Amino acid sequence: MIDPRVASGLRDLLPSAMIPRERMLETLRKTFSSFGFVPIETPHIERMEVLTGKGAGSDEVLRQIFAVTNTGGTPGELALRFDLTVPLARFVARHIDQLGTPFKRYAIGSVFRGERPAKGRYREFTQCDFDIVGSESPVADAEIAQVIHDALAGIGVPDFSLHLNNRKILDGLLDSFGVIDRKAAVLRALDKLAKVGRDGVLKELTAAPRGSEGGEPSPSLPAMTADQAATLLDFVEQGNGPGDAVLAMAEARLGTHEAAKEGIANLRAVLDLLDAAGVPTDRLVLDLGLARGLDYYTGIVFETTVTGWERFGSISSGGRYDDLASLYIKRRLPGVGASIGLDRLLALMDEAGWLPGSSTTVPVLVANFPGVSPTIPVRLAARLRAAGVGAEVYPEPIPIGKQMGYGSTRGHAVAVIVGPDEERSQVFNLRVLATRQEDRGLSWTTLEDSVRSALRALGKADSY
C-alpha cells in the first residue's frame, strides 16, 4: 500500500475550509470585476530565466524556488512561479501592445516557495493580486484602496483600518537630513520601533562608526545626528492618524521639499477621492512611517489590519511602482496594485469565529425513504433547485435516522421527507435538523414556498 500523505509543507483543503474560501474568492472576483479589473491567467510553470532575472525576486525567494523537469527536458530550464508579480511583468511585456493601457487585471492562483515548513506556513499558497498598469493618476491609487475596502467589507470583515503613506514624504525628510543614500539602514532601524522602543531606535539611528578605511561611515548604518534621529522619530510618531491632521503636520515640516510636496498632494487627492467613493474616513489611517517594499514601491503604499486582530499583520498590502516590466522591455510601465492575503485572512476569520461552520453547500437534504420510489425525492429536489434552493438527495434508501444524522453532521438546515404514507397523499414532512421539529403533511404543490419560508424563519440562505 502507498502512504496517502501529502509532501512536507503541503496540505489538502477539506470542504469545511474550502466552502468559506470559495465564497471569499467569489466575493473577490465580483468586487474586482465591478471596477473593470479583468482576469488573466499565466502558467504555473515559468522559464527559470524569467523568475531569476535580476531584481525579479529576493535572494531568499530564489533559494526557495521549485525547479521543474519533464522527460526529455533540460534540467534547470523551468520552475514554479513564486509570486504573481513576476508573471504579471512578463505577461504585460509580452502582450501590452495588444492589451493597451490602462490595463487593469486581477489574478488569483497558487504560488510555490520551498520554505521551511512551519505552523500556518505552506509551500503552496494562494495569491490574489490586482493592478492598474500604465497610469500615474491618483485616481488609480485611490481605486486600489477602494477595492481593498469594498472587498473586505464584502467578505464580511466587521472593522478594519487601511493604512496609507506615500514613500516620497519620508524620502523627503531623509533627503533634507542628507541621509537619503542610507535609507535602507534608516528604515531597518525604524522597523524595530515596536520591538526595541524609542531609545533603542534612537541609538541605532545615531550609530556611526567610521568605515574600515577610517573615512565616511559605512552606508549600511544610518549615521544620523541625535537631533535628526529625534525629529525623524517624532515625525513618524505624529504622522500616524487621521488624514487632515497628519498631512498638515507633514506640510508644516516638509512643505518646501519638492518630492515630499508631491507625496503630500498625492495623499490629499487620494483621501478626497476615497471620500467621494464613500469609503468611511474612520477606516483610513495615514502612517508616514509605513515603508513596505523597500526597493519596489515608489509612491503610495497600503497596508490593512483587522481591528482587534492586528497581530495577524497586514491582510492586504500594495503600492505604486515606477516601472513594472523593465527586465523584459524598454517601454516604461508605471502602475499601482495590491494583494489580498487569502490564507491569512481565512485563518484570522476562522480564529475570530466569523466563518460559517457548515460542511455542505446546500441547505436542504431530501430524504430517500426506503420503500418509496427514488424518483420522488429526485423530482422534488430538482424543483427546489429550479427555484434557486440548493437541495441534495440522499443516494441510498437507508433508514431515515441515519440520513438525518448525515444532514445534521454536514450542516443542512432542513430535510424534506416523503414516506409511503406521504407519497400516497402527495405531501411531505419538513424537519428542522437542529431541533428535530417537523412540520407534517405539507402539500407537494407548495413545496418551494414552504421550504423557502422555513429557511427564512431559520435565518438561512436559499443557496449556500
Add this chain to the structure above:
Amino acid sequence: MIDPRVASGLRDLLPSAMIPRERMLETLRKTFSSFGFVPIETPHIERMEVLTGKGAGSDEVLRQIFAVTNTGGTPGELALRFDLTVPLARFVARHIDQLGTPFKRYAIGSVFRGERPAKGRYREFTQCDFDIVGSESPVADAEIAQVIHDALAGIGVPDFSLHLNNRKILDGLLDSFGVIDRKAAVLRALDKLAKVGRDGVLKELTAAPRGSEGGEPSPSLPAMTADQAATLLDFVEQGNGPGDAVLAMAEARLGTHEAAKEGIANLRAVLDLLDAAGVPTDRLVLDLGLARGLDYYTGIVFETTVTGWERFGSISSGGRYDDLASLYIKRRLPGVGASIGLDRLLALMDEAGWLPGSSTTVPVLVANFPGVSPTIPVRLAARLRAAGVGAEVYPEPIPIGKQMGYGSTRGHAVAVIVGPDEERSQVFNLRVLATRQEDRGLSWTTLEDSVRSALRALGKADSY
C-alpha cells in the same frame, strides 16, 4: 533584456479568453454546489510515489510527468499532478473517516502533462471533476448525468446529447460468446468502426492466428467466430438510440445473463430518475457500444457531444468505478463521477460564436473629463456599483475622444460623461459607444435608473 515568452507548450490566457472562462467556471461551481457537491483542493505537487503507483496513470501519462525539486530536496521525490483523479483517491484514502460517506466533491484545477506541443494541446490544462464516493445507488449514477445536463444547459450550450451505457451489458454479450478475456482486443477493434467500416471491423474481430507455440490464439486478438462478430456489430449498431427501444432490444438478446440484466436494470432506473428530474428525453442517447475507460469503469459510463459540433469529441465524460482508493487503503470505496472538458468546451463555443467578444467585465465607462474634478466620476461610479451596475472610471483626464476609443475597444456598452457644463448643472450625458448616440442632460439624481434602462434597451446585463 530577458525574453518574455512562456515555455514551450504553455500559454498565457488573455482577458478575452479569461472572461468567458471565469463565467463558465462560475456556472459550474454554482451547479455543482446546488446538488450538494462540496469543493476540495489538493496541492499541485504530489509525492512521486502517489502518482506513479501501479494503475494510477497509464504508461503514456507517466512518461509525461513533470518532476519537481527544491533546493535541498531529493530529486525524484515530487512531481506535478497529471489529473485530479489520483489526488482524489489519495485524498479520500487519507480523510474518508473524517468526511464520511456518501462524499460528494468537486475539484477544479490545473494538471500538467509534458505532451509534445501541438495546436490546441497544452502542457498545463484545467480539469473540472465531480464525483460521488461511497454510494452504489442508481440515484448517484443519475445525479452525475443530471449535473452534466444542468451544467451544459446553464453554460448556454444550445443542444447536446448525453450518451449512456452500462459496461455490464457489453461484457454480458462477450461473456455469452466466451471471449470476455479478450475484451480489450474486441473493444479496440470496435473502436475503429467509424474509421475502417463494418467489413474492416468484422475482419479484425475474426482474426485468430495461432499463438507462436501453435496453441491457443493470442489473447491480444479478438478471435471471434464470423457469426459472433456479426451479432456483436448488429448489437452495437442497433443499440444506439432512444432508451426504451434500445433496452427492449438488449433485454431480448441478453435478458437471461445475470450481469447484463443488472446493467439493463441500472440504465432503466437511471432513465426513470432523469425523467423525474426533468432532463429532456431527447437529449439522452443509449449507446451500447460505448466503452470508455477500459480498465477503470465498471458500470454506467457517460459521454456528451454538442449537436452539430460532434467533431470536437466528448466534452463531458465519466462513469462508475468499483474501488477508488485501493492503492492506499483496504476499505472498498465505489463511486461515480465525470469531468467537464473546460478547454475543449471553450474552444468549441468560441468557434461556434457562442462566446461574447468583450474584453471588459463592466458595461459602463465613466469618463474622467479634463477640467472636472475626478471626485465626480469616482462618486458616480461608486453609486452605480452600489446599485449592482459594473462601472469603471478612466484614470487619466485625457481627451474624451481617446477615452471613448478605449471603451469601444474593450467592449463597454455605454459611457457616462460629465464635462464642466454638466458639472455646473449636475447632469450627465449617456453615450452608447457602438452608435455614438448621446442622451444629454440627464440628472445625477436618477443616474442608476437612467443607466439601467439604457443597458436594458441595448440588451446588456447590469454586471458582466
